Amino acid sequence: MHLDPFELHRPTSVDETVALAREHQGRFDYLAGGTDLLPNYKMHLNLRPHLVALxxxxxxxGHSLERLGAMARLADLERDAELARAWPALGDAVREVATPLVRASGTVGGNLLVETRCFFFNQSYFWRASLGFCLKADGDRCHxxxxxxxCYATFSxxxxxxxxxxxxxxxxAGPTGRRTIPLEQLYDATGDGIRRLTLAPGELLVAVRLPSSARGRRGRYLKLRVRPAYDFPELGVAVAGRxxxxxxxxELRLAVGGADPRPRRFDxxxxxxxxxxxxxxxxxxxxxxxARRVRPVHNTFLAPExxxxxxxxxxxxALEASAPADA
Ligand SMILES: Cc1cc2nc3c(=O)[nH]c(=O)nc-3n(C[C@H](O)[C@H](O)[C@H](O)COP(=O)(O)OP(=O)(O)OC[C@H]3O[C@@H](n4cnc5c(N)ncnc54)[C@H](O)[C@@H]3O)c2cc1C
Ligand code: SF4
Structure with a gap:
């Protein structure tokens, strides 16, 4: 597998980035750590001729206890013990992403916007061609x-x-200005594994804000995967509460990823x-x-049932692990 040629742009400000997005609309991708995008490009999945490096x-x-920059590296978050104490489920989750090598390059923004996954999609061009491709890239049906x-590809x-x-x-930040929305609204509740985000064309994720009102909640993130040292989640459950x-x-929050085309909170x-x-x-x-409300399908290693x-x-x-011993 090889990378096809593309033109690389290296803006230094948000305004410059958004201007490039406007100029190359529909013909570019943002490049953060590249740990998701570049393997997908090598498999010829939805290639674009321009990459805008962030x-x-x-x-x-950079990151603090209140704000995670979109380009904050996962390895830097992982090393921050104070962050893990303030946001225990986040501390668990960061440690569970992929491998140390991937976390050294992988970023917060790239992780939140990671492409949805499916056994029939994350394959080489040759493999997909032999099956006749699918809706998510190059084809017109779902396998x-x-x-x-x-498309039922899973948010992972x-x-x-x-x-x-x-x-x-x-x-x-986008061609029409800046806005701040709850993270939950970043994921399209009516969308599927292709139209999974509510981002406007060319919109850039600048940062994640962590409200002080939620800091210090007890919590855990538990992940199910096949190979513990490496794999994407087959399921991820986060809990936080007081x-x-x-x-x-x-107060209690519960969210599930790795089971549907979008991560969901169950308020x-x-x-x-x-x-x-x-x-x-x-x-x-x-x-x-x-469990009744999530709908995993047969597109990952483990059976949906x-x-x-x-x-x-x-x-x-996750609830047991989050609650105080006498609760
Ligand atoms: C072997 C392997 C194992 C992995 N295991 C896991 C795992 O266990 N858990 C997990 O969560 N992930 C896993 N990943 C996926 C990926 O490495 C991580 O999700 C990583 O955090 C992605 O970040 P990145 O900066 O490399 O994203 P990139 O690959 O650079 O980008 C990912 C997507 O987000 C878009 N994007 C990135 N930043 C922005 C931004 N600021 N604004 C708008 N769009 C943006 C890109 O255009 C692209 O579409 C794995 C990857 C590999 C190769
Ligand atoms: S769920 Fe169907 S359309 Fe979506 S990636 Fe898999 S095979 Fe393709």
């Missing part, structure tokens, strides 16, 4: 659910669920639990209810 855009770099014109980033339970917001001294839930299930004690029965009930069952198990375990 490396030199100062405003996108997973052939009777539909929808680790950071999104952990940032969803932190009530994170994202700063965006408990009163007498063990009642004061409609967790909000009614505020004020309650979450005993083992209630944790199991919540796990079963979340198994992944669905594991949703219930991982929700229960």
């Amino acid at each position: 490396e030199d855009v100062g405003e996108l770099r 997973v659910v052939p009777q539909k014109t929808t 980033g680790d950071l999104a669920p952990a940032l969803l339970v932190a009530d994170a917001e994202v700063e965006l 408990w009163s001294d007498d063990g009642r839930v004061e 409609e299930l967790t909000r009614p639990l505020e004020g309650e004690r979450l005993d083992d029965r209630r944790r199991r009930e919540l796990g079963a209810e979340v 198994y992944r669905k069952k594991m949703v219930a198990v991982y929700v229960r375990r």
